[in-house]
Amino acid sequence: MLGAAVLAQAPPAPSVQLPAIDYPAIAPMLIVLGAACLSVLVEAFVAHPGRWAAQVGLTLATLLAAGAALGAHLYSFTGGVRDAVTLAATVVVDGPTLFLWGTLLALGLAAALLIADRTVEPGGSFTADAAVRAGTAADREINRAVRSQGYAGTATVSGMQTEVFPLLLFSLGGMMAFVAANDLLTMFIALEVLSLPLYLMCGLARRRRLLSQEAAVKYFLLGAFASAFFLYGVALLYGYAGSVKLSEIAEASGGSDRSDTLLFAGLALLVIGLLFKGSVGPFHAWTPDVYQGAPTPVTAFMAACTKVAAFGGILRVLTVAFGATQWEWRGVLWGVAIASMVIGAVLGLTQTDIKRMIAYSSVAHAGFLLVGAIALTAAGLSGTMFYLLAYGFTTLAAFGVITLVRDAGGEASHLSQWAGLAKRSPLTAAVFAFLLFALAGIPLTSGFTGKFAVFSAAIADGMAPLVVIALVVSAVAAFFYLRVVVLMYFSEPAPDGPTVSVPGPFTTAAITLGVMVTLLLGVLPTFALDWAALGVFAS
């Protein structure tokens, strides 16, 4: 028998060498992913009334523990320990990784607080049972039961779908792996780990469930396309370089007679996948629908953390793998950055829903981020990362405020409903106005500091025309932020306008955190800028 003969002749399998693992370096990521698995078990074994508390406690403890582990490693990092390339060189923990991990954990904590809140929307923003079809008798029955029996639910009916917590942790773990991935295959797997839970989380809204489910399906389908693009790009680049390692792609592209077609086709497909995740125009089409349909705390998480992860990936891929060929592709990304800024700013002008408006604003901001990302200098790297931190907290707090303005149908997200808000609740209006000014990039807010960091890096790298376009677009975008301020402050309130809920401790904490960071990074940003400039990508 031929098969048996082959088997018999095969040499003994070489003893598998386990790769060295630098546990302290990757501890934050391991903690988050491990806790995500644990959280699934909690979901399975803890009974309803206590489940929410257990999940919230576990999630917050995880994020704090991961933060502590990160702090410990950061301490040794600044003390002289250099970049850790570990897990058979698939994961690298260098300066940017540490900054992005810190940003992700901090933003994840704030998002978890928003997700955990059960007072603003009685019972939480999430449906009690996502498996029950929207609008059916069973659905109404559950809603009635939740309303009458209190938020915590009973043994039979849960107050809210607590699966959102393990999903959050998995997604966050995927994001952390994504920004630390040193080869394209690891990056792809991390991309899937971060995306799949997000698709699910988008569909869990308690109110307007059909809209929420539509958003989830849309995000899933378009996200699947983007993943396919990414994977196709990986395949082409493997064909080009014979490796999926970023550093080896860089080596291969540095002077060889291999097919440039493979290289640039692969790069284009890869980058399209990444730009999709970062909601950079013209690959932004999913953003407004998903931002609008998803439960607002999830939108906040997506807007803040997904952007960090996506741009972390873009920065690493462009710098490490394609730094040598930047003159070939930079012009294209100029165009993409301009398109993104213009699409975001111009379409943002026409929006009447506040969540869609912030979605288009995020498209414009993605363009600004891309301006910094394609500078490929140390200043560009640190500036872009600082921008991510600043933008993340501002937008998260903004979504936090959006959850508070409600009428009988849930969140009052139509702009006209915000008229005269300053009269009803001056504090909420003041906080939101401050956040809008930050998004518009007015000085003394983190938005200005971030823009300054990104644009000065870009001008120093010879991209003055691009920066001038970006600045003009900023002025256009400022108009739609101002429109909301005008509505809140200068208009008379509608007679049957929405009320502003008094936020519970969780939402209050999240909004306060966002506002404080926005102010702090606007007035005294030095510590964060220094941290962002701690190191460059290990190659």
Added chain:
Amino acid sequence: MNPSNGGALLLALLLAPLVGSALVATMRSAPGAAKTTALVFALGELVLAALAWSVYQPGGERLQLRLSTEWIPAFGARFALGVDGIALVMIALTALLVPIVMGASWAEKLSEGRTAAGFYSLLLALQAMMIGVFAATDVFLFYLFFEVMLVPMYFLIGRFGGPRRQYAAVKFFLYSLLGGLVMLASVIGVFVVSSGVLGRGSFEWATLVRIADSIPQQTQIWLFLGFFVAFAIKAPLVPLHTWLPDAGAEAPVGAGVLLVGVLDKVGIYGFLRYCLPLFPDASRALAPLVLTLAVAGILYAALLAVGQTDLKRFVAYTSVAHFGFIALGVFAFSTQGMAGAVLYMVNHGISTGMLFLVIGMLIARGNSRLIADYGGVAALTPVLAGMMLLAGLSSLALPGTNSFVSEFLVLIGSFPREPAYTVLATAGIILAALYVLWVYQRIMQGPVRGTAVLGALGGGPGTMLAPEVAANRRAHLFPDLSGREIAVLAPLVVLILLLGFYPQPVLDVINPSVGATLNEVGLSDPVLQGGN
């Protein structure tokens, strides 16, 4: 106190209104206490400004009362304050006008949902930002104040303004923001260029002035244009002026006075402090552009002022015309012209500020901004009429009033180098006489008429009351100036006459700084040259 390190005084000038603003903002339910607290802070600020004036040594160092500390090392930005003579007079003007507008707004009725605490808190915040703009000696810090300054003014117009306040506030904000953002590109550009020259970038004004000559002219022109757009919008120069009539007309009187009196001067101040010394080659090369816009503004805005039907828009257009004179004086590059321009900035703040206040008082009585709604008011309110006449005459630069000195200096200083522009500009003086006197005549003289006046007096439409009848019958319905209003205007009246006859104390402070600025541009004075 040693003027070279009296930075604490400048810091106090910057922080006091901020503290006051925060304090007043908490007094939402106690309007009386809020007003009083705000006024106390504003008067304290005036004392501080007087102290700074007395400590400043004209002819001493270029920048005095300095304070400098590391702020954002990653950007090369320092928290650096300091003043020269030009900045000092602008700070003094700010400190003078704020308590006056507070007094003038004292009895203003606020619509529902607006509190006095909000209004006065915004005024103080605005004052802090304006002081910051004039006191900053770091380009980054200057930019920061330049932009943040928009926010309190935006809320002042948008929340407390007239019927079209939303439109006016947004237009004001977007115009200024657009200019500011274009300037941001130049601000960053300056830093990048300076790091090319010095090896390490700097935003420090004094350092940037030192290296100005080593920047190639083409680069200078690009950077100059970035700053120019922002300052030309702020100043405002024709054709970028269209936001001012709207903002000025819709702003509440208190904010309007600060808008045309101080805020707009930031544009001209920016030319003097940043455009000329930092980009001397570009300033010389592009002077014809600015001069053309300036003279066009003088004539065009004066013609528009003649045709205005709205009193507040009228004041706004006269201001645009005056700013043309100021820009002419700056870009003619002579000691007299430039000193005249700086003095003009102060005088314009005083005389136009007063005109705006008086018109505000008139509007408060008649509840209409339209010129056609008034007539023969002098018969009812002789003191108000007299005040308006004085402010108007000062505005048209009648000899003996403050504006005459500055306008004369501008013209005499500009003529040697730019005779053609100067001759054209003099036509603006004639138009000024026309628009001021014609408005005065229509409102104040003749029989008592106009719907606003008759409405207040209770007369029917179409009737005309003989002056003595109206005065006797219902004078208390259209009262003359109250004691508070006279007290508010009195300091301005004194200054108009004082600076008209004896401007020397102010010129003494201005002149050394103007001379230094001219040196930095690298031009010698044409008049002195002719003398040699």
